[in-house]
């Protein structure tokens with residue numbers, strides 16, 4: 229089951245919990261446009277239809293099986309953990325293992341959701357976020373895409389500040 233809390237910056241590695249001890253309620257996440265639920269795979273399918281998702285892929289992040297081995301996995305994790313936005317909404321559903329999604333709140337603080345099997349997050353287009361594994365270093369997830377099954381991340385920069393999807397997100401959620 230998910231744990232949601234404010235992230236605490238410290239000197240531990242990125243797969244550590246970084247738990248500040250300040251819990252965040254799912255309703256607070258909703259005010260940022262982020263939806264969390266614990267669902268069966270069947271319910272995720274219903275949601276995908278309701279929200280007009282057309283494509284999907286499955287991703288496994290695991291040092292034992294990742295193509296190219298541990299160094300390739302670490303490169304991928306560096307990409308996922310670099311703060312970014314997407315220009316489309318994304319659904320992520322955890323099929324096995326666990327991971328951390330971090331999203332920025334309206335004061336630019338990180339909120340961390342520790343997700344495991346059956347947890348689902350919907351992240352709106354334009355929200356700054358990132359992902360990493362826990363110390364177990366293993367996750368299998370279903371990724372749903374509204375259109376093309378491609379993963380394009382725009383790393384936070386002066387350009388993303390004026391990106392139309394970012395601006396729309398800021399207007400809609402008043403952040």
Ligand SMILES: CSCCC(=O)/C(O)=C/O
Nearest residue numbers: 308320358359367369371
């Ligand atoms: C467990 S899903 C992998 C990470 C990802 O797809 C994403 O969008 C991170 O921001």
Ligand SMILES: [Fe+2]
Nearest residue numbers: 312314357381
């Ligand atoms: Fe992302």
